[in-house]
Amino acid sequence: MKYLDEYRDAEGARRVAQAISKIATRPWTLMEICGGQTHAILRFGIDELLPDSIELVHGPGCPVCVTPVELIDKALTLASDSGLIFCTFGDMLRVPGSRGDLRQVKAEGGDVRIVYSPLDAVRLATEHPDRQVIFFGVGFETTAPAVAMAVVQAKRHGLTNFTVLICHVLVPPAIETLLSSPDNRVQGFLAAGHVCTVMGYTEYEPIAKRYGVPIVVTGFEPLDILQGVYLCVKQLEEGRAEVENAYRRAVQREGNQPARELLLEVFEVVPRKWRGVGAIPRSGLGLREAYASFDAEKRFGLEAAGVEESSECISGEVLRGIKKPHECPAFGVRCTPDHPLGAPMVSSEGACAAYFRYRAESG
Amino acid sequence: MAHGGGGSLMHQLIDGMFRHAFDNPLLNAGHDGAVFDVDPARVALTTDSYVVRPLFFPGGDIGTLAVNGTVNDLAMCGARPQYLTLGLILEEGLKMETLWRVVQSIQDAAEAAGVRIVTGDTKVVDRGKGDGIYINTSGVGVLAHDGEIGPSRIRPDDAILLSGDVGRHGIAIMAVREGLEFESEIESDCAPVAGPVMNLLEAGIEIHSLRDLTRGGLAAALVEHAHSARFPLLFEEAAVPVREDVQSACEMLGLDPLYVANEGRFIAFVPESQADKALEILRAHPVSGGAVRIGAVQDGDRAVVRMQSRIGAVRIVDLLSGEQLPRIC
Numbered sequence: 001m002k003y004l005d006e007y008r009d010a011e012g013a014r015r016v017a018q019a020i021s022k023i024a025t026r027p028w029t030l031m032e033i034c035g036g037q038t039h040a041i042l043r044f045g046i047d048e049l050l051p052d053s054i055e056l057v058h059g060p061g062c063p064v065c066v067t068p069v070e071l072i073d074k075a076l077t078l079a080s081d082s083g084l085i086f087c088t089f090g091d092m093l094r095v096p097g098s099r100g101d102l103r104q105v106k107a108e109g110g111d112v113r114i115v116y117s118p119l120d121a122v123r124l125a126t127e128h129p130d131r132q133v134i135f136f137g138v139g140f141e142t143t144a145p146a147v148a149m150a151v152v153q154a155k156r157h158g159l160t161n162f163t164v165l166i167c168h169v170l171v172p173p174a175i176e177t178l179l180s181s182p183d184n185r186v187q188g189f190l191a192a193g194h195v196c197t198v199m200g201y202t203e204y205e206p207i208a209k210r211y212g213v214p215i216v217v218t219g220f221e222p223l224d225i226l227q228g229v230y231l232c233v234k235q236l237e238e239g240r241a242e243v244e245n246a247y248r249r250a251v252q253r254e255g256n257q258p259a260r261e262l263l264l265e266v267f268e269v270v271p272r273k274w275r276g277v278g279a280i281p282r283s284g285l286g287l288r289e290a291y292a293s294f295d296a297e298k299r300f301g302l303e304a305a306g307v308e309e310s311s312e313c314i315s316g317e318v319l320r321g322i323k324k325p326h327e328c329p330a331f332g333v334r335c336t337p338d339h340p341l342g343a344p345m346v347s348s349e350g351a352c353a354a355y356f357r358y359r360a361e362s363g
Numbered sequence: 364m365a366h367g368g369g370g371s372l373m374h375q376l377i378d379g380m381f382r383h384a385f386d387n388p389l390l391n392a393g394h395d396g397a398v399f400d401v402d403p404a405r406v407a408l409t410t411d412s413y414v415v416r417p418l419f420f421p422g423g424d425i426g427t428l429a430v431n432g433t434v435n436d437l438a439m440c441g442a443r444p445q446y447l448t449l450g451l452i453l454e455e456g457l458k459m460e461t462l463w464r465v466v467q468s469i470q471d472a473a474e475a476a477g478v479r480i481v482t483g484d485t486k487v488v489d490r491g492k493g494d495g496i497y498i499n500t501s502g503v504g505v506l507a508h509d510g511e512i513g514p515s516r517i518r519p520d521d522a523i524l525l526s527g528d529v530g531r532h533g534i535a536i537m538a539v540r541e542g543l544e545f546e547s548e549i550e551s552d553c554a555p556v557a558g559p560v561m562n563l564l565e566a567g568i569e570i571h572s573l574r575d576l577t578r579g580g581l582a583a584a585l586v587e588h589a590h591s592a593r594f595p596l597l598f599e600e601a602a603v604p605v606r607e608d609v610q611s612a613c614e615m616l617g618l619d620p621l622y623v624a625n626e627g628r629f630i631a632f633v634p635e636s637q638a639d640k641a642l643e644i645l646r647a648h649p650v651s652g653g654a655v656r657i658g659a660v661q662d663g664d665r666a667v668v669r670m671q672s673r674i675g676a677v678r679i680v681d682l683l684s685g686e687q688l689p690r691i692c
Contacts (some may be wrong), residue, residue: 013674047678090688335682348690358678
């Protein structure tokens with residue numbers, strides 16, 4: 001398949017891995033931000049090709065994992081309402097709130113529907129004028145433009161039965177939070193290629209400079225990731241700390257201008273709590289005043305209740321790259337995809353799910 | 364539709380539609396059950412229920428599924444499928460022409476698979492209590508060989524053969540269900556696989572185990588074998604054929620084709636010494652023309668499936684917790 005096979009080529013992967021071994025003279029710890037990259041690394045066994053001196057730690061870039069449990073609970077409350085249609089991306093279905101997940105609500109009769117695009121939810125709202133349709137707007141800068149588009153369309157059609165339960169988060173503030181933490185050990189970052197496809201990478205330039213870390217915009221196929229690691233290690237070895245683009249076939253420095261303009265039109269930057277990480281100022285997107293009537297929290301007046309997380313779950317440390325999933329005592333024992341303690345065990349971008357699926361030899 | 368109450372309408376349906384379509388002496392006897400001789404004495408018996416939405420999809424419908432699914436389960440026992448029962452649960456309000464289309468598909472599929480529908484039952488449920496049509500079929504097949512076929516027979520060094528490309532049925536269904544459009548229409552691989560299995564047995568291939576790759580796909584079939592036989596299995600990702608359109612759909616939706624359902628594909632475990640001959644036989648039959656060798660049973664006591672990835676690293680393949688869900692990004 002074009003644009004895929006050439007980036008999954010065994011010979012090419014070996015060549016880049018050898019080049020990394022050649023230039024790496026000392027140990028380096030790199031973090032891939034995005035959970036999609038974490039899964040590719042484990043699924044293809046990319047880390048096994050790297051020299052022992054290069055450690056990849058896994059970042060917080062799993063939108064499902066960082067959605068606060070309070071918001072999952074709000075989703076469960078809304079979805080349980082028999083009059084509503086609750087639309088969500090597929091992988092939110094299994095994420096545990098403090099009392100079950102959306103899959104259970106669906107089984108109990110809630111009208112929970114998996115959609116592929118927020119625009120599908122707008123279409124549902126048009127088709128069912130007598131019912132309230134809610135879309136669960138979760139994700140980084142990648143999914144936010146589609147949600148913005150849905151809100152703009154809903155407004156244009158004058159829909160009064162469409163709202164979004166929003167938990168959009170932003171990557172650069174999360175990187176800064178990690179870097180300013182006293183227990184940080186990450187020396188270089190692989191930035192998420194799809195986030196940069198939308199946003200470009202100018203936002204990362206001051207971060208690289210201020211904290212003295214190389215940041216390499218990286219894609220998702222094995223050769224993309226190896227190339228990202230190579231450029232990152234090369235910078236570290238040469239004492240440079242710059243933003244480089246290793247995903248040129250998709251990413252331009254300025255990003256996707258129309259998408260960015262759409263984001264600016266609909267959203268404003270707000271503080272956001274990240275599950276497992278805590279509150280981060282200016283790290284999320286919320287609807288601007290002009291679009292406030294499409295905010296599900298406002299429309300349905302949902303109260304936030306304080307919720308206790310499982311005390312045994314170390315997902316916070318996993319999401320910050322401090323611990324690896326298999327270092328958790330509950331991993332694969334009391335925490336499995338069937339009975340998750342935390343979201344990273346069930347998300348298709350969660351690090352715990354990746355370790356369980358590709359590494360855990362339970363047989 | 365008031366055809367479920369046992370009155371004259373029911374008789375019209377049975378005589379006018381079913382008996383006409385499935386015409387054969389055992390069914391025409393009109394008795395409460397079918398009576399037949401089985402020779403030789405070893406038989407295989409299986410049953411399966413079919414609920415699928417939509418009822419019609421590219422490459423088949425619920426009728427073809429209901430015949431091929433049961434026929435294939437018999438074939439996986441090494442049996443030649445002979446007789447099927449047909450249980451229909453119809454939702455009130457179902458259009459007669461829809462039922463007729465399905466009945467015709469059942470007859471066409473039965474003919475293609477060389478089986479006869481010998482007894483059946485029809486019930487009608489209230490509107491809103493069913494998805495149009497539910498079907499149950501049970502099947503009887505005869506075994507013409509003495510060998511046992513099943514996971515307990517597999518041995519280290521057995522070759523693992525796969526009868527063709529994977530992922531088409533699941534993606535075809537999903538494309539229709541979710542209104543996804545691709546450049547070309549992806550058709551289900553739904554087909555009876557008893558033919559190539561019988562050819563293997565008749566050629567004297569000592570088949571150790573067979574499994575059709577329905578729900579859970581290739582991955583589930585391999586993992587179930589590793590768990591039952593308690594041997595590690597190793598296969599190569601690059602050896603598993605996936606059509607380009609199916610691969611693109613999977614990439615877009617974040618699905619792994621290894622776990623996507625098939626309705627006309629199976630794996631066979633055969634002794635390494637017979638693997639080439641078995642492949643040649645499989646490739647000579649149209650439903651398994653794309654057969655390939657994907658891996659082998661390993662020596663050891665870890666009941667795991669390992670896969671060599673495209674870039675050469677080895678990782679675990681395990682069952683998923685539930686069905687695959689499309690991803691966020």
